[in-house]
Amino acid sequence: MFNERSEHEPEEYDPEEDLRDYEGEFTPSVRVPRAPEAPSVPDESDAPSELKYEFWTMVLVFNAAILGVSLGGMYILFRGNWDLGGRIFLGGVVFFLYGLYRYQTRTFGRDDDDGTDEDGTAGDDVDDGTEVTADAATTETEPDGSAADND
Structure with a gap:
């Protein structure tokens, strides 16, 4: 009744x-x-079976370690049970x-680089800018890498 407009009322301004x-x-x-386009997903059978075995073994070992350390720590901190918590923590x-x-x-498929050179000697591949010669007493190395003679 009150919501209806009368015919004399003007239109509402927008x-x-x-x-x-x-x-x-x-x-x-x-x-x-x-x-x-998304690249195709490689097939799981591409990895060697030995590598898969090693991977899942490592996953299980580290999951057990995380479980042991965290559960043992919670037994120690929240329950005060040092005996059981300590054993579980130590196991983790x-x-x-x-x-x-x-x-x-x-x-894990990496090349067997044991730090030796081709001739079997332990080598340091870092070049520090010095030269080693047969007559070290008379030959010194200049900063630019050239040899200076002391004669």
């Missing part, structure tokens, strides 16, 4: 009616590029150390 469409005028049109540390040892001793 404040946006006389405004320009700035959004349509000043918004730049953007061309969205297409995404490149042992698993972690075993995992580190096992990781360091495996090559």
